[in-house]
Amino acid sequence: MSPRLALVRALGERGLGREARAQPGDPSALKLWLRLLSCSTQIEQEIRSRLHQRFATTLPRFDYLAQLERHPQGLRMKTLSRHLMVTGGNVTGLTDQLVREGHVQRQSDPDDRRSTLVSLTPAGRRHFLRMAAEHEQWLVELLEGFDAAQKKSLYDTLGRLRVHLAERAAALPRRNLPAKTAAKHLKERA
Numbered sequence: 001m002s003p004r005l006a007l008v009r010a011l012g013e014r015g016l017g018r019e020a021r022a023q024p025g026d027p028s029a030l031k032l033w034l035r036l037l038s039c040s041t042q043i044e045q046e047i048r049s050r051l052h053q054r055f056a057t058t059l060p061r062f063d064y065l066a067q068l069e070r071h072p073q074g075l076r077m078k079t080l081s082r083h084l085m086v087t088g089g090n091v092t093g094l095t096d097q098l099v100r101e102g103h104v105q106r107q108s109d110p111d112d113r114r115s116t117l118v119s120l121t122p123a124g125r126r127h128f129l130r131m132a133a134e135h136e137q138w139l140v141e142l143l144e145g146f147d148a149a150q151k152k153s154l155y156d157t158l159g160r161l162r163v164h165l166a167e168r169a170a171a172l173p174r175r176n177l178p179a180k181t182a183a184k185h186l187k188e189r190a
Contacts, residue, residue, distance in 0.1 A: 074119030
């Protein structure tokens with residue numbers, strides 16, 4: 001059975017998602033990128049669904065709490081925003097919600113009176129650790145079809161890809177495409 005037919009049988013035509021865009025004659029780099037994106041999206045959708053069903057929460061809230069759990073001394077709002085790769089407004093909104101729920105606290109930064117630190121409350125930490133334990137089990141379950149050697153091989157290969165991409169980005173000058181050109185490229189890829 002061809003790999004494509006196996007995918008269609010496992011996922012259905014609608015379940016193929018972005019990977020369905022690939023054609024047999026397309027470059028292998030395009031096919032690989034679409035497969036990586038499809039796998040990432042499929043796993044993320046499953047995690048989002050389980051977080052919503054089990055904890056009535058969202059992935060951004062989970063990620064926010066995870067960052068604070070990694071930094072028990074607290075983080076400045078600007079730093080938290082950078083870690084989460086979202087705007088300051090998004091972080092402020094999440095912070096307001098999580099403070100109201102008793103999971104997060106704000107305090108003045110002793111090193112910079114203009115800044116505010118946010119950190120987990122004891123209740124917030126307990127809540128996050130319960131979610132994190134289940135989150136870890138979900139990932140173990142989602143990847144249980146791979147033996148240890150396959151997981152290590154995939155992990156190592158993706159690590160080499162990350163290094164390669166970082167090296168290329170460092171070596172190439174930044175291209176500043178005009179907004180119209182950038183929008184055209186995005187539209188062509190959609």
